[in-house]
Amino acid sequence: MALERPDPHVIVIFGASGDLTRRKAIPALYNLYAENLLPRHFAVVGYSRTDMSTSEFRAAMGQAVARYSRSGISQRHWRPFSETLNYFSGTYTEPEDWERFKKFLDQIDSEHGTQGRRLYYCATPPSAFPQIANLLGKAELTDNSRIVIEKPFGYDLESGQELNSSLHEVFEEDQIFRIDHYLGKETVQNILVFRFSNGMFEPIWNRHYIDSVQIDVAESVGVEGRGSFYEGAGAIRDIVQNHTLQLLATLTMEPPARFYAESIRNEKVKLLRSVVPIEPDCCVKGQYTSGVVNGRSVPGYREESGVEKGSKTETYAAMKLGIENWRWAGVPIFVRTGKRLPKRATTITVVFQDAPHMLFENSGLQKPEPNHLTIRVQPDEGITLTFGAKVPGPDMEVAAVDMRFDYDESFMAEPAEAYERLILDAMSGDATLFTRADEIEQAWEIVEPILPQSDVEFYQAGTWGPEAADELVEPRGWL
Ligand SMILES: NC(=O)c1ccc[n+]([C@@H]2O[C@H](COP(=O)([O-])OP(=O)(O)OC[C@H]3O[C@@H](n4cnc5c(N)ncnc54)[C@H](OP(=O)(O)O)[C@@H]3O)[C@@H](O)[C@H]2O)c1
Incomplete structure (x- = not known):
C-alpha cells in the first residue's frame, strides 16, 4: 500500500497528445499533487509525434484538468503543478529522436532532482507498446524504471503471449x-x-451456501465514435477478458497468505486456472439495433461510423462459467455485459441458497427473492444485503428487504479516481492492483473458445439484451 510519498520520479507519458492523457492521466496526477501525494522531486514529460511546445502542452493540460479533474482546478495547485509539465516531440522510428530524448531526460533530472528514476506510461495504441519497450531498451533507459501499459493486452492468447515476450525482452x-x-x-x-x-461471510463463501454468482457490467453508452476500434474488439475482448475475470478472481480466490502483491496474484492465477474455458453453447452474443436510451433516440451498432454494414461484432455477451475447485464446484457464474443497455451499472450479485425447508411455503404466497448480496462496483458505490422479512399484518407474508452500505454516506467522501491510486502504486512499485503476465494469458485461455465471430442476436438499444440470454440463467433469472 502506498502510504508514504514515492521516491523522486519523472513520469514519461508516451502518446501525450491523446485522449487518455487528457481525460485520465494528467487529471489524476494533478489531484495527487493537490493532495500532496506526489514525490517531492517530480516532473512529467509528455512524448508524442505531434509538434507542440511545452507551453502549448501546459495550456492544453490546464483545459483538460479544468474539465476532467474530479475536484475541479484551483490556481493555487495548478500553477506549481503546471511547472512540472514538459513536452517532447519525437517519433518511434528515428534513432536521432531517442538520442535527443535521452539528453532531454538527463536535463530534466538535473533541473528537478529526479535522480534518473522513471515511470514510462504508454498511452498510445497498443501496437506501439513493443516498439516503445524496444527503443527504451536500445537507448539504455530501462534501469531504475518501470513501465505502465494499458489494456488491451493482446487480441487473443497468441498475441497476448507475444506482447508479454516483447516486454520481457527489455523489462x-x-x-x-x-x-x-x-x-x-x-x-x-x-x-x-x-x-x-x-x-x-467467509465461512459461507462456498458451494455449500452459495447458489450462483452474477457479474454484470452494463453500459448505457454505445461506441462513442470509436467504431473502428470496437470492430476489432467486441464485448468479450473489451470487458470480459479483463475487467470481468479480474472481478471474478477477486471475489472467488482463496485467501492469500499475506497481503503482498505476489501472494494475491498467485491466488488469482490459481483461481483463473480453475475456470473452465467457456464453450460457445454457454455464451449468447448480441448486437444493439436502434432504440431509445435515457429518453434519447440512438442509432443501431451497424449504423455507427467506422462499423461494417454486416458486422458480427458483439456489443453484448452473456455467458455461464464454471470454477472447478473444492470451493466452487457446481456453482454457476453468470456474466453479462453490454452496450446501450438501460443504465450504466457494474454489480456483483452473490445469490445464497434457499433455506433448507420453507416453513411459509404453504401460505399460498409467492416465494420471495433468494437472499443475495449485491456489491455495487459503480455507480452508487456500496453493498446491499437482501433477505426476507415479515410484512406487518395478520398474515405470514414474506417480502424482500435491503440492508445497505453506501460509500458516500458512511465515509462522507466520493471514492478517488482509480487512476490516482494506480499511478501512485506504480511509482511506489506496489503491483498488488496490477495484472501479471500469467494472469493475462490465463484469462485469454478462458475466453479463447468464444472469440471467433459467430451469429449475433439483435437487441433493441435501451433494453437488457437479447431474450436468448435469459435462457442461460433459467430457472434462476437475472437479479
Ligand atoms: N481513452 C481511454 O479512456 C482509455 C481507456 C482504457 C484504455 N485505453 C488505452 O490507452 C491507450 C491510449 O488510449 P487513447 O484513447 O489516448 O488513444 P489515442 O487518443 O487513440 O492515442 C493516443 C496518442 O497516441 C499517438 N499514436 C497514435 N497512433 C500511434 C502509433 N501508431 N504509434 C505511436 N503513437 C501513436 C497519438 O499521438 P501522436 O500522433 O501525437 O504521436 C495519439 O494522440 C490505448 O492503448 C487504449 O486502448 C484508453
Missing part, C-alpha cells in the same frame, strides 16, 4: 505494470477487505 516482470483500471476502484479493493477482514 523484468516486476518492472511491468499492466493497468486494469477496475482494480484501482475502491469498491473492488473493498471486496478483499469485505471477504478477509470480516468473519461473518
Whole structure:
C-alpha cells in the first residue's frame, strides 16, 4: 500500500497528445499533487509525434484538468503543478529522436532532482507498446524504471503471449505494470477487505451456501465514435477478458497468505486456472439495433461510423462459467455485459441458497427473492444485503428487504479516481492492483473458445439484451 510519498520520479507519458492523457492521466496526477501525494522531486514529460511546445502542452493540460479533474482546478495547485509539465516531440522510428530524448531526460533530472528514476506510461495504441519497450531498451533507459501499459493486452492468447515476450525482452516482470483500471476502484479493493477482514461471510463463501454468482457490467453508452476500434474488439475482448475475470478472481480466490502483491496474484492465477474455458453453447452474443436510451433516440451498432454494414461484432455477451475447485464446484457464474443497455451499472450479485425447508411455503404466497448480496462496483458505490422479512399484518407474508452500505454516506467522501491510486502504486512499485503476465494469458485461455465471430442476436438499444440470454440463467433469472 502506498502510504508514504514515492521516491523522486519523472513520469514519461508516451502518446501525450491523446485522449487518455487528457481525460485520465494528467487529471489524476494533478489531484495527487493537490493532495500532496506526489514525490517531492517530480516532473512529467509528455512524448508524442505531434509538434507542440511545452507551453502549448501546459495550456492544453490546464483545459483538460479544468474539465476532467474530479475536484475541479484551483490556481493555487495548478500553477506549481503546471511547472512540472514538459513536452517532447519525437517519433518511434528515428534513432536521432531517442538520442535527443535521452539528453532531454538527463536535463530534466538535473533541473528537478529526479535522480534518473522513471515511470514510462504508454498511452498510445497498443501496437506501439513493443516498439516503445524496444527503443527504451536500445537507448539504455530501462534501469531504475518501470513501465505502465494499458489494456488491451493482446487480441487473443497468441498475441497476448507475444506482447508479454516483447516486454520481457527489455523489462523484468516486476518492472511491468499492466493497468486494469477496475482494480484501482475502491469498491473492488473493498471486496478483499469485505471477504478477509470480516468473519461473518467467509465461512459461507462456498458451494455449500452459495447458489450462483452474477457479474454484470452494463453500459448505457454505445461506441462513442470509436467504431473502428470496437470492430476489432467486441464485448468479450473489451470487458470480459479483463475487467470481468479480474472481478471474478477477486471475489472467488482463496485467501492469500499475506497481503503482498505476489501472494494475491498467485491466488488469482490459481483461481483463473480453475475456470473452465467457456464453450460457445454457454455464451449468447448480441448486437444493439436502434432504440431509445435515457429518453434519447440512438442509432443501431451497424449504423455507427467506422462499423461494417454486416458486422458480427458483439456489443453484448452473456455467458455461464464454471470454477472447478473444492470451493466452487457446481456453482454457476453468470456474466453479462453490454452496450446501450438501460443504465450504466457494474454489480456483483452473490445469490445464497434457499433455506433448507420453507416453513411459509404453504401460505399460498409467492416465494420471495433468494437472499443475495449485491456489491455495487459503480455507480452508487456500496453493498446491499437482501433477505426476507415479515410484512406487518395478520398474515405470514414474506417480502424482500435491503440492508445497505453506501460509500458516500458512511465515509462522507466520493471514492478517488482509480487512476490516482494506480499511478501512485506504480511509482511506489506496489503491483498488488496490477495484472501479471500469467494472469493475462490465463484469462485469454478462458475466453479463447468464444472469440471467433459467430451469429449475433439483435437487441433493441435501451433494453437488457437479447431474450436468448435469459435462457442461460433459467430457472434462476437475472437479479
Ligand atoms: N481513452 C481511454 O479512456 C482509455 C481507456 C482504457 C484504455 N485505453 C488505452 O490507452 C491507450 C491510449 O488510449 P487513447 O484513447 O489516448 O488513444 P489515442 O487518443 O487513440 O492515442 C493516443 C496518442 O497516441 C499517438 N499514436 C497514435 N497512433 C500511434 C502509433 N501508431 N504509434 C505511436 N503513437 C501513436 C497519438 O499521438 P501522436 O500522433 O501525437 O504521436 C495519439 O494522440 C490505448 O492503448 C487504449 O486502448 C484508453
